[in-house]
Amino acid sequence: MADLSSPHVVAVSRDRLHRFSKVPVEQIQLVAGLGIVGDAHAGTLVQHRSRVRRDPNQPNLRQVHLIHAELFVQAREMGYELSPGDLGENITTSGVDLLALPTGTLLRIGDAVLRLTGLRNPCAQINEFRSGLLKVVLTREDGIPREEPAPSTGSADAGSIRVVRKAGVMAVVEHGGEVRPGHPVSIHLPDAPHQPLRPV
Known part of the structure; x- marks a missing residue:
């Protein structure tokens, strides 16, 4: 388990159905090239419903959604109480500035390796979950x-x-494995020049 003052996993969540929030669980199993076993967004091709309508043959760049727990602190300061999984993320981290990492960054969590593909673009559904x-x-x-x-x-x-x-970052699974709360997160930057994360 991680030293909780260093980058680590706070919570993991999944949901078999396409709902806004996901359900916190004890562990998730990641499969290379696919995503998370038992999660609605797993697949080699795009699973996000609006993107499927536009082009169902796009590669799935959104197999895993990660959010930094520090966002919940900011939300609380603005009057919103959020918990892991509320915003639909699969992995909630602490101590990692996810938004500042470049495209292609590898995150090793336990035995699993994720490659960051881009930013989550918040949609209007977020105001349906909590007004404002x-x-x-x-x-x-x-x-x-x-x-x-x-x-x-x-x-x-x-x-x-x-x-x-x-609202977090999106990733694909490069190497499968189990991920649990407490697992350390190690960061491996791609070769320069770095490209900033963009919405996917």
């Missing part, structure tokens, strides 16, 4: 919260002010 919650996970670079979803492509807001997406 979108402003916690979507802001502008100048710190002004957004009240409506950002475009899923590109990074500029009106007036060319960058949109900051805080």
